[in-house]
Amino acid sequence: xxxxxxxxxxxxxxxxxxxxxxxxxxxxxxxxxxxxxxxxxxxxxxxxxxxxxxxxxxxxxxxxxxxxxxxxxxxxxxxxxxxxxxxxxxxxxxxxxxxxxxxxxxxxxxxxxxxxxxxxxxxxxxxxxxxxxxxxxxxxxxxxxxxxxxxxxxxxxxxxxxxxxxxxxxxxxxxxxxxxxxxxxxxxxxxxxxxxxxxxxxxxxxxxxxxxxxxxxxxxxxxxxxxxxxxxxxxxxxxxxxxxxxxxxxxxxxxxxxxxxxxxxxxxxxxxxxxxxxxxxxxxxxxxxxxxxxxxxxxxxxxxxxxxxxxxxxxxxxxxxxxxxxxxxxxxxxx
Amino acid sequence: xxxxxxxxxxxxxxxxxxxxxxxxxxxxxxxxxxxxxxxxxxxxxxxxxxxxxxxxxxxxxxxxxxxxxxxxxxxxxxxxxxxxxxxxxxxxxxxxxxxxxxxxxxxxxxxxxxxxxxxxxxxxxxxxxxxxxxxxxxxxxxxxxxxxxxxxxxxxxxxxxxxxxxxxxxxxxxxxxxxxxxxxxxxxxxxxxxxxxxxxxxxxxxxxxxxxxxxxxxxxxxxxxxxxxxxxxxxxxxxxxxxxxxxxxxxxxxxxxxxxxxxxxxxxxxxxxxxxxxxxxxxxxxxxxxxxxxxxxxxxxxxxxxxxxxxxxxxxxxxxxxxxxxxxxxxxxxx
DNA sequence: GAATACGATGTAAAGGATTACATTGGTGGG
DNA sequence: CCCACCAATGTAATCCTTTACATCGTATTC
Numbered sequence: 001x002x003x004x005x006x007x008x009x010x011x012x013x014x015x016x017x018x019x020x021x022x023x024x025x026x027x028x029x030x031x032x033x034x035x036x037x038x039x040x041x042x043x044x045x046x047x048x049x050x051x052x053x054x055x056x057x058x059x060x061x062x063x064x065x066x067x068x069x070x071x072x073x074x075x076x077x078x079x080x081x082x083x084x085x086x087x088x089x090x091x092x093x094x095x096x097x098x099x100x101x102x103x104x105x106x107x108x109x110x111x112x113x114x115x116x117x118x119x120x121x122x123x124x125x126x127x128x129x130x131x132x133x134x135x136x137x138x139x140x141x142x143x144x145x146x147x148x149x150x151x152x153x154x155x156x157x158x159x160x161x162x163x164x165x166x167x168x169x170x171x172x173x174x175x176x177x178x179x180x181x182x183x184x185x186x187x188x189x190x191x192x193x194x195x196x197x198x199x200x201x202x203x204x205x206x207x208x209x210x211x212x213x214x215x216x217x218x219x220x221x222x223x224x225x226x227x228x229x230x231x232x233x234x235x236x237x238x239x240x241x242x243x244x245x246x247x248x249x250x251x252x253x254x255x256x257x258x259x260x261x262x263x264x265x266x267x268x269x270x271x272x273x274x275x276x277x278x279x280x281x282x283x284x285x286x287x288x289x290x291x292x293x294x295x296x297x298x299x300x301x302x303x304x305x306x307x308x309x310x311x312x313x314x315x316x317x318x319x320x321x322x323x324x325x326x327x328x329x330x331x332x333x334x335x
Numbered sequence: 336x337x338x339x340x341x342x343x344x345x346x347x348x349x350x351x352x353x354x355x356x357x358x359x360x361x362x363x364x365x366x367x368x369x370x371x372x373x374x375x376x377x378x379x380x381x382x383x384x385x386x387x388x389x390x391x392x393x394x395x396x397x398x399x400x401x402x403x404x405x406x407x408x409x410x411x412x413x414x415x416x417x418x419x420x421x422x423x424x425x426x427x428x429x430x431x432x433x434x435x436x437x438x439x440x441x442x443x444x445x446x447x448x449x450x451x452x453x454x455x456x457x458x459x460x461x462x463x464x465x466x467x468x469x470x471x472x473x474x475x476x477x478x479x480x481x482x483x484x485x486x487x488x489x490x491x492x493x494x495x496x497x498x499x500x501x502x503x504x505x506x507x508x509x510x511x512x513x514x515x516x517x518x519x520x521x522x523x524x525x526x527x528x529x530x531x532x533x534x535x536x537x538x539x540x541x542x543x544x545x546x547x548x549x550x551x552x553x554x555x556x557x558x559x560x561x562x563x564x565x566x567x568x569x570x571x572x573x574x575x576x577x578x579x580x581x582x583x584x585x586x587x588x589x590x591x592x593x594x595x596x597x598x599x600x601x602x603x604x605x606x607x608x609x610x611x612x613x614x615x616x617x618x619x620x621x622x623x624x625x626x627x628x629x630x631x632x633x634x635x636x637x638x639x640x641x642x643x644x645x646x647x648x649x650x651x652x653x654x655x656x657x658x659x660x661x662x663x664x665x666x667x668x669x670x
Numbered sequence: 671g672a673a674t675a676c677g678a679t680g681t682a683a684a685g686g687a688t689t690a691c692a693t694t695g696g697t698g699g700g
Numbered sequence: 701c702c703c704a705c706c707a708a709t710g711t712a713a714t715c716c717t718t719t720a721c722a723t724c725g726t727a728t729t730c
Binding site for chain 4: 671672673674675676677678679680681683685686687688689690691692693695697698699700
């Protein structure tokens, strides 16, 4: 592997000049630049990143951790984040933490060891090893939270108004005449789940339905929702609001397994608007999140911090949208 | 940020000793080790990765590129790869190339610049900039192909027998009495698609159905399959074999949209066995791939190359399996 | 008790790039 | 014709760690 010294020797210049040709071409005479570039091509020279990082203390990389890479919801967020990072001259290192705090900590180490310049994390948990960093550096800590929002963590974040989103879902069901509504939540430890539940309760309360809600806890996966839905159907609900599209799929599957039809007997509404949601059978009514934009804005916030340009806002709330498809319909007439 | 020099000074030893305490604790006296570790804790010292990489020429990282991160199929492969990498002391850098050769090349640069020690790529295209590397280093080039297999690329790979898998799918449909079978393939540029098509033709030929096949090209996405299925249904097929589960979902959606039922009027069989496939409505019959194992073996192959222990086999073929669920059934009786 | 060996630790040289500062040569102004 | 200045380039320190080799002291062996 050719080094900058080889290039300098072959081009008859110093390493400083080679370095300048590569990073600030304007400061080098045209003829020299051309000669150096020729040698660079000929030797197929690539700067050694470790050496550069060591010298500049800048890795030009952002770490993006997701709690579950198999959840298609995150795919779009990741795409948006990568685009924004590329625009700003950063590469994205993607980490799948599988909701495992230990793995989260391992990835967090990359920041501590300066392997990456900053971190965007999509879960709800700031790795323990970074709490000290946030406490020490405050607003200039290069950490941004995406999708979720926990004020106590003390880092900027990008998210939708989850309470308002789920309130919209309930309003939609109530409008269709549903009164016995089942809710399949996420684990209460996640703020996103708490916020959505708060929105549900608020909306239900507005219609005097708060005490008629049928609550069941899921884990955002189809399996858990399938089981929860079976129980709720037995309780006689006519509609199910699931805190994720994946759970909605599990719920629809349970409706079918119970010999009922969706939306004829039981309406189902999800949350997220996965790319596949419109191909579900029936096509899924859901609350859409601006997934790509969440990723993009999160990275932009982070890059702002890295560049030292304090952003005006540290909490970005983006718009959600109710997408009406075929999985919700009028409540069946009581017999 | 504390450096190894600070630690050495505070512990009253040389940097060499500190380094040894961290990387080969056995070579240091117990008392010294304890004292150094105390200082390490107190100063919250973390070795600078760039400096280490620069010195050792080893990044302890593997690059894993996937053509489309939003395809849930890859999630399980990624998981398996990460596990194997962790076991071998490597971290995984994940890249989403979106089928874009330019992005593929950008990621490939990471290998050229020694940012990572090796590459596992899941697409079918070896980035152009790496062809020279393979040509030069041959079997010791730290590159492995996963899921797909193109002999002309000249790198080790891990995959199933795609032709046999799709032959099984056809056999299954023929057994159920189907004669008018629609096939929704992938783009012919992908070897995986070509192999699967070859298997289809072989099996169909065995039953004298080769000329009755209805072929349509898809792009592995639900959307393309939805359109293709619509056309095939109009042609009167009683069964659809889709080269991916995602396309099968699109096909099922098209069956419903045509006012027909699956599997009553049209059976649908997919390929991959996504985690969600059993929650589709109807639950999807499909050819399962050992996704996690593909990722794991690919990384193991790569680590073998990196360690210089030439592996016995450079092509690993894993077993697939036909999963019978509810989306396929007997062919309807002709009127 | 001397010689040997070995365990523990230190010294210092890489590893490859960036960049502050120094140097050189040429241009334009007076 | 000289000086000041600037553009172009070079010199060399620096980033932080690892590790080959050197050193030292103690235990082992004969």
